Amino acid sequence: MNGTIAASAVKYVLGASEDPERLARETGLSDHELPSRVPADAVDELWTRAARLNGDPDFGLTLGRAYQPGAFGLLDFLFLSSDTLAGAFGAAVRNVGVLSTGGSYGWSEHDGLVTLSRSLPTQNRHAVTFLLGWQLALVRVAAGKPITPVHVGLAMPAPHRHGDLAEAYGSPAVDFGRPANSLTFRRSELEIPLVGADPVTAAMLRRRAAQLLPAEESWRDRVRAYQAQHLGDLEAAARHFAISPRRLQELLKREGTSWRRELEAVRGDLAVEMLGDGSLPTAVIARRLGYSDERAFRRAFRRTYGRSPQQHRGGA
Template sequence: MIENTISSRLASLVWETALRAGVCRAQLAGGLGVDAAVLGDDLVRVPTESAWRMWELLYAAVGHRSGLRVAATATRGRLTVWDYLFTSGATLAESLRTVTGMRAVVADPRGGAEVIVSGGLLTVRDLSAVEPGPILGMVDEFTLSVMLQRAREATGQHLVPIRVSFRHPAPREHRHLKDVFGTGRIEFDAPYAEMTFLDVAELPTGSDPELGRIHRRHAELLLVEAKLPPHQGDRVRMALHEAVRGGEYRLELVAQRLSISPRTLQRRLREQGTSWRDEVDAIRHEQAAELLRETDLPIRSIATRLGYTDPRALQRAFQRQTGRSPGEFRRAGEDPSAERVTGATIQRL
């Protein structure tokens, strides 16, 4: 498990809801801090801080109903195998214990949840540590409403809690919460975000024991194999390599590929003590060295492919980097570029 992260699938729900609410894609990309393309990778974990910034942008656009808007997009399957854990046990109580035990599949592992069965009462309690503020209410409302919807789907019954509690202060008007949860017994400023039900613990979920085992195993593997998205510096270099290889490496195009503005890209490069021109030169040199070493392409063709005005421009650049001409480098069959180039390249963004 990777602490201080959430699943990319959960982050994608916030991202999509914010876009529909009119939040600028560039703002979201800046808040996310990683390539939005990773939001479709089940193994990728997004920094919780990044998701928090997206929640803030959504709140600024929509207000206190943002959490329920995100929940409305969380149809079954959007949160990967976690959604199917609600039918992993023979009864609702058994399934919910698995769900809360595997909460880290979608949420930050630092948090927690528990299921309490006492007499005829069943309480689902969220124990995650969320800082006080407007976002607290959004996250709690999202969490409980999604769990209620999955429990209804698992049992095939329109379950209605006898009590719902939230940790945030009461909003001026909360009719929307009564509509979603089906009860007027809603408390605020509570120590926990939780829902309590009456006589539902033994409700069957129609589960297949073998399928439930497979879902639990898959959830465990997701946690074991989870990974962080590429670092900003890695992303910039990958984008530049692709751009140079394709012969289109204008600043605007690379920035667009990274979902950031050209000015932001230049600023991040400056923060690392390098520049756009330095990085382009370094990557063109790396690719020139690779083509000289691994192909029989004429030097003129290599110069054209990498965007040099003529072979002499490639020769001058290569001489600066290695102290050798391209022809000498090819004849030697060596690659002395690594030591010389590293100092100019991005270390970490």
């Protein structure tokens, strides 16, 4: 699992536990010894153990419903000081790395509706349900009135009962098993002036966020990491990153590469590893790497390394 979570978010979950000290011992995440960034897989375990310790199967949802904007500091105040909800979500998209890295944000518009999607570096249902509760709490405080999403999507399997989710999010349209977590609003609602709009404060906070953002992983690196695990097609990768295939190609082009070029590079690296095994026939390697047949694999390998798979295996 890739990604990191800011220590402030980890402390927030620890503080919501009925026994923070025990939770810290069980997860190795002491409130007094936390690094500034915590690996996402450790936080995944934190959510699971916190729910068990509290005896609350809906721990993430409970925490999201009770969230008071401001607890996450800089990112919350960037949202609240924006001019409109559209501007607030834009600030969140650009600066979410202050709070967490890994996954991605997406933004799409269709027929007067805007969908904001967020894939996380975890599928932990407590993290997922809290995420949307946190975002809706910010929306409602920033707008100064209740705003109901037209649709809510969750990147998790449907629980046995989910009436509480519909009630918490204020939307009867809640779907599960989505490629990313999402909130859909009417476009007109995103232009509502926010009650705490403060352009001077917002500009100051943006400068501070720029100083705190961790070094961003390139799209080339993200795509290569995805391809090394899945070797999927462009459309599947785009769904994973919650953006359109065209947008993903544009982002790679900016970095001087393409989906096909990176896929061939990853296939080449994996082929070398498999050939080093010595026991795998080249036909099996070709199939595992997604080539149409062994001949296509041999041609691709020769283009990359200047020799055939058999010559490579023989040390020629």
